[in-house]
Amino acid sequence: MSSDVPAETPAAPPQQMGAAYGLGRFFIAPLARAVYRPRIEGRENVPRTGPVIFASNHLSFIDSIAIPVAAPRPVHFMAKSAYFEKWASRQFFTAIGAIPVERGAGQKALDALDQQRAFLDDGRAVALYPEGTRSLDGRLYKGRTGVAFLALQTGAPVVPVGLIGTDKAMPVGAKFPSTSERITVRFGKPLDLSPHGPATSGRARRGATDEIMAAIHALSGQELANAYNEAPAQNPLERIKQVLPHERL
Secondary structure (H helix, E strand, O other), rough: OOOOOOOOOOOOOOOOOOHHHHHHHHHHHHHHHHHOOOOEEEEOOOOOOOOOOEEOOOOOOOOHHHHHHHOOOEEEEEEEEHHHHOOOEEEEHOOEEEEEOOOOOHHHHHHHHHHHHHHHHHEEEEOOOOOOOOOOOEEEOOOOHHHHHHHHHHHEEEEEEEEOOOHHOOOOOOOOOOOOOOOEEOOOOOOOOOHOOOOOOHHHHHHHHHHHHHHHHHHHHHOEOOOOOOOOOOOOOHHHHOOOOOOOO
């Protein structure tokens, strides 16, 4: 994301989740808690009403199931639009609170943030991964500024989340999660990021992001990578861009 943040525009009305989401909250969450017996810490830190952003480390595909299952209130998160192409997978992802989004940088990233802002403006909770994508080596990578931008723009508190063991419960490449591995979900105290400054300030976005990542690190205890989690550059132009200082959304 460039330092020239676009002027705030009214967010589109948030998507209504429908019957599949209601059934999912009623059946899937209790079933998952019974089967996987997650250790849940800090539920008292989660505001029960009003907008809130869950900012979590990201180790496994099942992270986006673990957080809604452990949270004491409904949580929405973004998932690749490809997951919604088939009827069965669309019903499942809708049932756990997922919203289809075209992933990418630039305008796609801004469009995704706009969708999440609509949910926050409606007083709902959303979950985001500041690292951007899953950590394949278990380390905690530097945070991208999109979460902080959204928090500073909306005034929503950020609840840091530390996930432990989800990479063992469902390693990369596994088709199904293991029922023999217990996971831990830790909710930290809400962060008020407003002292960092306005969302239009690059310094404020970076400072708020660093505070979020420090809180996640305190909860997860992961080794710090001190780098961004980025796919290998596919061409010389991408390699140059990765080396040059720029803001990652």
